[in-house]
Amino acid sequence: xxxxxxxxxxxxxxxxxxxxxxxxxxxxxxxxxxxxxxxxxxxxxxxxxxxxxxxxxxxxxxxxxxxxxxxxxxxxxxxxxxxxxxxxxxxxxxxxxxxxxxxxxxxxxxxxxxxxxxxxxxxxxxxxxxxxxxxxxxxxxxxxxxxxxxxxxxx
Amino acid sequence: xxxxxxxxxxxxxxxxxxxxxxxxxxxxxxxxxxxxxxxxxxxxxxxxxxxxxxxxxxxxxxxxxxxxxxxxxxxxxxxxxxxxxxxxxxxxxxxxxxxxxxxxxxxxxxxxxxxxxxxxxxxxxxxxxxxxxxxxxxxxxxxxxxxxxxxxxxxxxxxxxxxxxxxxxxxxxxxxxxxxxxxxxxxxxxxxxxxxxxxxxxxxxxxxxxxxxxxxxxxxxxxxxxxxxxxxxxxxxxxxxxxxxxxxxxxxxxxxxxxxxxxxxxxxxxxxxxxxxxxxxxxxxxxxxxxxxxxxxxxxxxxxxxxxxxxxxxxxxxxxxxxxxxxxxxxxxxxxxxxxxxxxxxxxxxxxxxxxxxxxxxxxxxxxxxxxxxxxxxxxxxxxxxxxxxxxxxxxxxxxxxxxxxxxxxxxxxxxxxxxxxxxxxxxxxxxxxxxxxxxxxxxxxxxxxxxxxxxxxxxxxxxxxxxxxxxxxxxxxxxxxxxxxxxxxxxxxxxxxxxxxxxxxxxxxxxxxxxxxxxxxxxxxxxxxxxxxxxxxxxxxxxxxxxxx
Numbered sequence: 001x002x003x004x005x006x007x008x009x010x011x012x013x014x015x016x017x018x019x020x021x022x023x024x025x026x027x028x029x030x031x032x033x034x035x036x037x038x039x040x041x042x043x044x045x046x047x048x049x050x051x052x053x054x055x056x057x058x059x060x061x062x063x064x065x066x067x068x069x070x071x072x073x074x075x076x077x078x079x080x081x082x083x084x085x086x087x088x089x090x091x092x093x094x095x096x097x098x099x100x101x102x103x104x105x106x107x108x109x110x111x112x113x114x115x116x117x118x119x120x121x122x123x124x125x126x127x128x129x130x131x132x133x134x135x136x137x138x139x140x141x142x143x144x145x146x147x148x149x150x151x152x153x154x155x
Numbered sequence: 156x157x158x159x160x161x162x163x164x165x166x167x168x169x170x171x172x173x174x175x176x177x178x179x180x181x182x183x184x185x186x187x188x189x190x191x192x193x194x195x196x197x198x199x200x201x202x203x204x205x206x207x208x209x210x211x212x213x214x215x216x217x218x219x220x221x222x223x224x225x226x227x228x229x230x231x232x233x234x235x236x237x238x239x240x241x242x243x244x245x246x247x248x249x250x251x252x253x254x255x256x257x258x259x260x261x262x263x264x265x266x267x268x269x270x271x272x273x274x275x276x277x278x279x280x281x282x283x284x285x286x287x288x289x290x291x292x293x294x295x296x297x298x299x300x301x302x303x304x305x306x307x308x309x310x311x312x313x314x315x316x317x318x319x320x321x322x323x324x325x326x327x328x329x330x331x332x333x334x335x336x337x338x339x340x341x342x343x344x345x346x347x348x349x350x351x352x353x354x355x356x357x358x359x360x361x362x363x364x365x366x367x368x369x370x371x372x373x374x375x376x377x378x379x380x381x382x383x384x385x386x387x388x389x390x391x392x393x394x395x396x397x398x399x400x401x402x403x404x405x406x407x408x409x410x411x412x413x414x415x416x417x418x419x420x421x422x423x424x425x426x427x428x429x430x431x432x433x434x435x436x437x438x439x440x441x442x443x444x445x446x447x448x449x450x451x452x453x454x455x456x457x458x459x460x461x462x463x464x465x466x467x468x469x470x471x472x473x474x475x476x477x478x479x480x481x482x483x484x485x486x487x488x489x490x491x492x493x494x495x496x497x498x499x500x501x502x503x504x505x506x507x508x509x510x511x512x513x514x515x516x517x518x519x520x521x522x523x524x525x526x527x528x529x530x531x532x533x534x535x536x537x538x539x540x541x542x543x544x545x546x547x548x549x550x551x552x553x554x555x556x557x558x559x560x561x562x563x564x565x566x567x568x569x570x571x572x573x574x575x576x577x578x579x580x581x582x583x584x585x586x587x588x589x590x591x592x593x594x595x596x597x598x599x600x601x602x603x604x605x606x607x608x609x610x611x612x613x614x615x616x617x618x619x620x621x622x623x624x625x626x627x628x629x630x631x632x633x634x635x636x637x638x639x640x641x642x643x644x645x646x647x648x649x650x651x652x653x654x655x656x657x658x659x660x661x662x663x664x665x666x667x668x669x670x671x672x673x674x675x676x677x678x679x680x681x682x683x684x685x686x687x688x689x690x691x692x693x694x695x696x697x698x699x700x701x702x703x704x705x
Contacts, residue, residue: 001402001663007453014449018442025508029435034509038434039427042696075704099702101275101360103425103516107585107600112512114426116360117277118696121427134600138516138587140271142278142704143201146593 037093037113037123045117048072048098058082062092071095073102073115076144078135083152087127095121100141106152107134114139127154156649157231162547164245166637168224169544171253172217173633179212180626187574187619191612192592202591203269203705210272211263214378214528215291216256221536222381223248223298226325228543229384230302232652233319234309241305248298255290258283269705271589273371274347276363279701282351289343292336299329317667320401320657321388327408328380330669331373334416334676338369350701357698361428362691368419369684376415376444378528380408382535385488386455389539391655393485394462394478398657399454405666407447407454412672414443417683421506425515433687434508440683441506448499455492483560484653487538490568495531501579502527516589519582522575530571534564537629544633545650550640552650556632563632566625574618580610 003011028034048054053070058081060068067089072079074097085091095104095115102115106125113121127133137148156162182205188194189202196202227245231237237245262268267281274280274288306326309318317323342363349355387404391397398404420429420437463474479485501523505511514520541560545552582588586604595601605611643649665671 001406002400002661003403004400004453004457007403007450007457010453011446011449015446018445021503021507022439022442025438025510026435029431029508035431036424036434036509036512037427038425038429038431040430040694041427042694044697045699046697075702100278100704101364105516105585105587110509110512112425112515114423114515116364116426116428117699118360119427121425134595134598136587136595138589139275140203140589142702143203143269144704145203146590149595149598151598 037111037121039120039122041120041122042118043096043120045096045098048096053094054096059085066090066092068092068094071104073097073104073137075099075102075142076137076148078104078148078150080150083135083150085127085152085154087130087154090124090126093121093123093125101139102137102141102148103139105136105138107136109133112138130154156546156549157228157652158236160242161227161231161237161245164242164249165224165227166544166547167249168220168227169540169547169633170637171249171256172220172224173630175212175216175220175256176626177630179209179217180623182206182209182212184619184623187616190590190592191616193616199266201266201269201705203271204263204266206589207263207269207271208260211259214272218378218528218532218536219252219291219295221540222328222377223295225381225384225536225539225543226302226328227298228547228652229321229388229654230305230325232654233321234305237301237305238308241301241308244297244301244304248294248296248301250294251297252291252294255287255292255294258287258290260287262287266705273367275367276347276350276358276360277699277702278705279351279703282348285343285347285351289340289348292340292343296333296336299333302326303329317659317662317664320398320404320659321384321654323405323667324380324384324387324408326669327412328377328384330673331380331412331415332377334412334673334680335370335373335377338366338419339371342366357700359691359695360699361426362688362695364423364426365419365429365684365688365691368422369416370419371422372419372441373415375524375528376411378532380411382491382532383408383451385535385539386451386492388655388657389653390455390485390488391458391462392653393482394458396458396462396465396655398655399457399461401657401659402662402666403450403454404657405662407450409666409672410447410450411444412676413679414440414447416676417679418444418506420683420687421511424508424511428691429687433683437683438506438508440679442503445499445503483557483564484538484541487541487560487564488535490564491531491534491538494526494534494568494571498523498527498531514582516587517582518578518586518588521588522578522582525571525575525578529575530567534567537564537567540629540633541636542650542653544636545640545643546652548637548640549643549649550636551643551648552636553640556635556640559628559632563625563628566621566628570618570621570623570625572618574615574622577609577611577614577618580607581605581615584610586610 097117104113135150262284268284270278270280350358418441463477466477468474468477
């Protein structure tokens with residue numbers, strides 16, 4: 001099979017770029033912990049309200065620098081009372097659903113989590129700026145999907 | 156001209172394709188006005204029904220029927236007339252696919268299936284919606300096997316020879332399609348249908364999502380490869396040259412069989428139940444598919460330059476001016492290719508693991524697929540429609556129609572540029588996709604999204620309106636060339652099927668040994684999916700019962 005000289009240059013350039021891209025993504029992911037939200041924990045979708053931490057949704061301080069926020073998503077809202085967290089501290093979000101698939105997405109941040117019934121999605125995030133952030137659902141969940149929102153206050 | 160029976164089968168496919176196109180684009184223009192708060196739907200119709208119909212009719216039905224019309228015509232042209240069995244099964248395939256389409260559409264219109272074309276469980280549509288979708292797949296398989304049968308007869312009669320490039324590429328696309336469908340067939344047959352009819356109580360949600368995306372990503376290559384076939388085999392003829400390299404064209408296509416399937420997790424990067432290792436592995440495999448696309452880009456520009464220089468273009472870029480810009484069959488496809496440059500680059504962003512969090516399920520994604528399937532693929536199909544219908548009907552493609560063709564592709568480009576740019580910018584700011592009109596109780600951040608010069612509802616609505624006008628011009632051209640335009644009487648008036656010559660003398664034979672490519676593809680699929688899917692089944696949480704939330 002004959003490759004034109006220019007095609008060899010073009011493909012080498014392309015393949016080297018791909019390797020560079022993937023290395024940047026991979027190193028950032030696995031050595032600096034920049035991984036997308038996820039997690040392997042499971043939960044009975046019918047017993048969410050009796051299962052920790054969702055039996056007591058909202059903000060819990062774990063230690064001096066870490067807070068946990070447990071949220072239950074359901075059509076068409078979030079069971080997450082009194083969402084106030086400090087800036088500059090690690091916040092661990094844990095979200096699950098009692099019905100269909102939703103998302104837990106905080107505007108102007110990298111918190112963008114798919115919420116799947118039977119699963120617990122986890123994401124660690126540190127807010128830099130205080131303010132009131134809009135939380136919304138960006139996965140279609142029914143007639144009221146575009147009304148599904150909440151707010152988190154960062155102080 | 157190809158045999159009359161094949162012309163009839165192909166024209167029926169085109170008729171269904173353009174009926175779906177008409178309804179689908181109408182649903183599209185309604186959406187931009189609802190999102191704009193300029194339009195209130197009557198009580199019996201809601202936004203998500205329209206959105207479901209728009210997605211199903213354009214992304215699944217228009218594309219599939221058009222692709223088979225193109226394949227049937229091209230296979231008859233390059234391998235000779237169909238035998239009676241191939242004809243019979245092509246018709247059965249058409250009717251089964253159509254029956255499934257009608258069934259699914261009725262369920263959507265009846266409000267029994269506002270689950271969008273991704274139908275994520277545990278949203279539970281009427282069981283007949285899933286049966287309809289299954290029939291669509293089964294129908295395409297019947298049509299596929301008819302074409303493969305035709306190909307096998309040719310291979311038997313031409314022992315030791317490589318098949319013509321068009322047939323090779325068609326078979327590649329069909330192999331890709333059949334392997335891809337296994338995922339959606341498994342989930343619909345074994346998960347959704349028993350659950351929707353009440354034979355099982357619950358469904359394993361994460362497994363159903365993963366099987367859907369095992370299908371969902373190669374689906375986009377099923378749309379793209381027929382466009383690539385046109386780029387490789389039709390465009391050189393329009394330029395008056397041969398295919399740049401027969402062997403590299405074939406190599407690019409078999410690489411798509413290998414690398415377009417084991418990549419579905421890149422649609423699931425922000426969800427639980429799949430560990431980071433497997434997500435990242437599939438990200439790496441996703442990037443591999445860029446290689447055959449780079450090869451295609453090289454071939455295209457090489458073809459352009461060779462043709463331009465033959466016509467007397469000189470200097471570094473002089474050849475560019477010599478391209479046949481006045482030929483709407485060429486210009487349409489050239490614009491389609493140009494749109495694929497930002498489209499492909501956006502795809503690299505989307506698949507880049509953690510970077511996906513910035514854009515996942517925002518309007519950016521909507522912008523992305525409108526400049527991939529919505530323009531590079533759709534406008535290539537438009538560029539083919541201009542000659543394919545008159546070729547099949549034996550009518551003329553008149554000067555007036557050619558001028559209208561230019562108006563159509565230029566308006567489509569402008570409309571798409573406005574709409575998709577607005578969508579990309581809005582998505583980067585955080586505006587979600589798949590939503591009816593919403594200001595989130597006038598939350599200041601939501602208000603901010605729509606304040607920009609480009610990022611506002613007006614730009615999107617203007618773009619959408621221009622697109623709809625363009626679609627209606629295309630419908631006019633389709634109807635005219637199908638039923639009204641004068642019959643071609645002299646050889647000059649006859650519309651040709653522009654199929655380029657391809658020099659196969661240096662093409663290695665192993666490229667057409669399908670078992671090699673199917674074997675490697677199967678190995679890659681097992682590597683990428685076996686362990687995470689087994690884990691999903693063995694460590695499944697209690698399943699979900701169904702919900703009807705619309």
